[in-house]
Amino acid sequence: MSVVLEAKNIVRDYQLPGGLFSKGGVVHAVKGVSFSVEKGKTLAIVGESGCGKSTLARILTLIDPATSGDLFIKGKKVDITKGDLTKDLRREVQIVFQNPYGSLNPRQKIGDVLTAPLVIQGNVPADERRERAMMMLKKVGLGEEHYNRYPHMFSGGQRQRIAIARALMLNPSLLVLDEPVSALDLSVQAQVLNLLADLQDEFNLTYVFISHDLSVVRYIADEVMVMYFGEAVEYGTREAVFADPKHDYTKTLFAATPKADPASIRARLARKNAA
Amino acid sequence: MALLEIENLVVEFQTTTGMFRAVDGVSLKVDQREVLAIVGESGSGKSVSMLAVMGLLPWTAKVTADKMTFNGRDLLTLSDAERRKIVGKDIAMIFQEPIASLNPCYTVGFQIEEVLRFHLGLGRKERRARAIELLTAVGIPNPAERLDSFPHQMSGGQCQRVMIAMAIACNPKLLIADEPTTALDVTIQKQILDLLVKLQAEHGMGMIMITHNMGVVAETADRVVVQYKGRKMEEADVLSLFENPRSNYTKALLAALPDNATGDRLPTIADYFKDGSEIAGAAVS
Ligand SMILES: Nc1ncnc2c1ncn2[C@@H]1O[C@H](COP(=O)(O)OP(=O)(O)O)[C@@H](O)[C@H]1O
Numbered sequence A: 001m002s003v004v005l006e007a008k009n010i011v012r013d014y015q016l017p018g019g020l021f022s023k024g025g026v027v028h029a030v031k032g033v034s035f036s037v038e039k040g041k042t043l044a045i046v047g048e049s050g051c052g053k054s055t056l057a058r059i060l061t062l063i064d065p066a067t068s069g070d071l072f073i074k075g076k077k078v079d080i081t082k083g084d085l086t087k088d089l090r091r092e093v094q095i096v097f098q099n100p101y102g103s104l105n106p107r108q109k110i111g112d113v114l115t116a117p118l119v120i121q122g123n124v125p126a127d128e129r130r131e132r133a134m135m136m137l138k139k140v141g142l143g144e145e146h147y148n149r150y151p152h153m154f155s156g157g158q159r160q161r162i163a164i165a166r167a168l169m170l171n172p173s174l175l176v177l178d179e180p181v182s183a184l185d186l187s188v189q190a191q192v193l194n195l196l197a198d199l200q201d202e203f204n205l206t207y208v209f210i211s212h213d214l215s216v217v218r219y220i221a222d223e224v225m226v227m228y229f230g231e232a233v234e235y236g237t238r239e240a241v242f243a244d245p246k247h248d249y250t251k252t253l254f255a256a257t258p259k260a261d262p263a264s265i266r267a268r269l270a271r272k273n274a275a
Numbered sequence B: 001m002a003l004l005e006i007e008n009l010v011v012e013f014q015t016t017t018g019m020f021r022a023v024d025g026v027s028l029k030v031d032q033r034e035v036l037a038i039v040g041e042s043g044s045g046k047s048v049s050m051l052a053v054m055g056l057l058p059w060t061a062k063v064t065a066d067k068m069t070f071n072g073r074d075l076l077t078l079s080d081a082e083r084r085k086i087v088g089k090d091i092a093m094i095f096q097e098p099i100a101s102l103n104p105c106y107t108v109g110f111q112i113e114e115v116l117r118f119h120l121g122l123g124r125k126e127r128r129a130r131a132i133e134l135l136t137a138v139g140i141p142n143p144a145e146r147l148d149s150f151p152h153q154m155s156g157g158q159c160q161r162v163m164i165a166m167a168i169a170c171n172p173k174l175l176i177a178d179e180p181t182t183a184l185d186v187t188i189q190k191q192i193l194d195l196l197v198k199l200q201a202e203h204g205m206g207m208i209m210i211t212h213n214m215g216v217v218a219e220t221a222d223r224v225v226v227q228y229k230g231r232k233m234e235e236a237d238v239l240s241l242f243e244n245p246r247s248n249y250t251k252a253l254l255a256a257l258p259d260n261a262t263g264d265r266l267p268t269i270a271d272y273f274k275d276g277s278e279i280a281g282a283a284v285s
């Protein structure tokens, strides 16, 4: 098994600008997080808003630098502040965001959305770009007829398929998905999760899947990391974390997640009738 | 007599391309002390049907029903003035976005006291005392000091507590909660749901819990209405719904829950309608 992504002690501080009467402060958004993900596997990162998930996602996808710590992609150390960010590395790691509305340019046709990464990469002729975009559209469950349409003509679930298609255009090995199904209806969520599973099987993709929804995490993850105020308070295989959570926060999170099985409903109704 | 009774509610919107039917013949009842959940995916007409009850839809909406009564009073023929006396007092509503629902320019104390002044005509001192009592009831620490806070100085969960305080200020008979925890983290969601259920039981209110989340239904409801594209697909008590769903749509929704996954792919709605039957035609009640 080869490790695609390794993070060692990643720290990210945000410097807040000082005002006339206030001294600028520091937000410690990520406080020394370490993990590694093997090829073809899914690491799920779970935690509540503000715990540093998106900050970490931007560091992993080489959009923002870490304040300190080391990042290795396929065993090679990458520091974007030192000019390590080659075209090839850019290709290797892609990101999909939560909001299927905000992440697509409303004036760009879907065909152009999908071919743009190839244009930037260079040396792919126009007809091949078109062909590869058409193929990708079909891969994510859309059709050739969608090629010339604009984002507003698509539903939320379809837009998320487009965002996934765009991320896959350059054959990345690592996909970081920042709450990719959080804005979707249950039935659409199921379709997108199935699509991600199909694509992972076909291309042996490695996923970092960020979510605040434990039931989705339990379904999709091989390994789970729980974040709390910038720290990884729990990290292990899915089986270990769900069977025997160690940290109090993980236990609180499990206890707070609504249970929709008949036994739990029966227990609640019994408590209610007793009161 | 049911607290709220709706028969064959239809809501249509005037749009540039003609009339759009957002609610299509929905009937439901809520009794005193009962929690009814209305569950469905986005756009299924959950909010619109409740806004119709409250008389809060824009003029482009055409509302008809065979019956719409609250506590025996006909809501269809109510004048605006009469309706204003009921809405916010006997029927109260809380919404998804707590921060957007509060006025950013006024302290939370002022906003709670305004409800008490308008509906109950309480004097200054009584209002203040009652506002403190309400913030205490919804679990806000240091209530007396908190009255002077502005909404942006509070977290999303605290703002939702303030909204709940305003909603229960006049001891409503019916509380309509429209996705009250959708914008909140799960640990905060748990606290807010527990609070709502506790207040509902203590005050003997009827409650309508609107949600798209089956977990929220399971944790709060006595009875459930499942809605899809403006139509009622199924109505059942909460245990029957989860144990023995009857409509194909409910079956599909439950199967799509990752917790219920059996294989390595999730069933989708389409899997339940392979024979091409129109979902809307498959309603049961
Ligand atoms: N650009 C920024 N400047 C200052 N603080 C930030 C910035 N981005 C995020 N933060 C802060 O860092 C923390 C982590 O945020 P984020 O990574 O977005 O969390 P999550 O995605 O888990 O909700 C929060 O306290 C947030 O307010």
Ligand SMILES: Nc1ncnc2c1ncn2[C@@H]1O[C@H](COP(=O)(O)OP(=O)(O)O)[C@@H](O)[C@H]1O
Pocket (backbone or CB within 6 Å): B013, B015, B020, B022, B040, B041, B042, B043, B044, B045, B046, B047, B048, B049, B058, B060
């Ligand atoms: N003011 C309006 N004008 C036109 N259509 C509307 C209006 N309000 C809601 N709708 C439409 O009515 C349908 C039901 O909406 P709504 O009740 O808000 O759904 P939900 O079940 O998500 O609460 C949707 O298709 C929505 O776009």
Ligand SMILES: [Mg+2]
Pocket (backbone or CB within 6 Å): A053, A054, A055
């Ligand atoms: Mg985030």
Ligand SMILES: [Mg+2]
Pocket (backbone or CB within 6 Å): B046, B047, B048, B178, B179
């Ligand atoms: Mg709604």
